[in-house]
Structures are given as C-alpha cells and as structure tokens.
Amino acid sequence: xxxxxxxxxxxxxxxxxxxxVILAVRAGDAVGQRLLDLGLVPGTPVEVLRRxxxxxxxxxxxRGTQLCLRRSEAERxxxxxxx
Numbered sequence: 001x002x003x004x005x006x007x008x009x010x011x012x013x014x015x016x017x018x019x020x021v022i023l024a025v026r027a028g029d030a031v032g033q034r035l036l037d038l039g040l041v042p043g044t045p046v047e048v049l050r051r052x053x054x055x056x057x058x059x060x061x062x063r064g065t066q067l068c069l070r071r072s073e074a075e076r077x078x079x080x081x082x083x
Contacts, residue, residue, distance in 0.1 A: 008078030011046065011060070012071045019047045020079030022062075032076055039063045040077055 008023040022044045027036050039062055040046070046062040056071045 007080075009081055010075050011069075011077035011079050012058070012074035014048045014079065014081070016048050016051055016058075019045065019082040021045050021082060023078045023080055025078075026076040031073065035069075035073060035076060038067060039065065040067075045082065046079060 009020065011020070011022075014020055022040055022042050024042060025035050025040055026032050044062050046060050049059040049061050049066060051058045057068050058071070058074060060067050060069060060074070
C-alpha cells in the first residue's frame with residue numbers, strides 16, 4: 001500500500017456495522033479507477049452492512065447505494081473510523 005496514508009484503516013478491516021470516512025484509494029490501475037468511479041472517493045462516509053458467511057465479499061453502503069466488494073478491492077481503500 002505504497003501510496004496510501006499510514007494512519008488509515010483498510011476498509012476491509014471494519015467490522016459489520018462499522019462506519020468510517022474514506023481517506024484514500026489506491027487507484028493506479030483499472031480496478032482502482034473503477035472504485036473511484038463507483039463513488040469511493042476521499043471524504044465519503046461508508047458503512048459495512050454485511051459479510052458473506054466465509055467473510056468475502058462484503059456489502060458496503062455509501063452515498064445511498066449498496067456496493068458489494070471483494071476483500072482484495074476493499075483493501076485498496078483506507079478509512080478513518082467513525083465513532
């Protein structure tokens with residue numbers, strides 16, 4: 001995670017029900033650009049709604065939309081945990 005802030009938490013690490021605000025997205029390739037296109041941009045609040053039984057993928061809510069992301073995709077996003 002070379003270009004992500006070290007003070008953030010990976011989105012994939014938030015527990016179900018956890019909330020945060022996006023700090024940065026590793027967007028150096030097509031997958032990262034797609035995450036940005038889907039609305040995962042800095043300053044956006046996000047919440048973990050649920051996880052699949054084996055822990056991957058997870059459903060997140062942001063900007064009034066639910067997104068299903070694999071762990072590898074969610075690891076690219078750093079968040080600041082919200083209380």
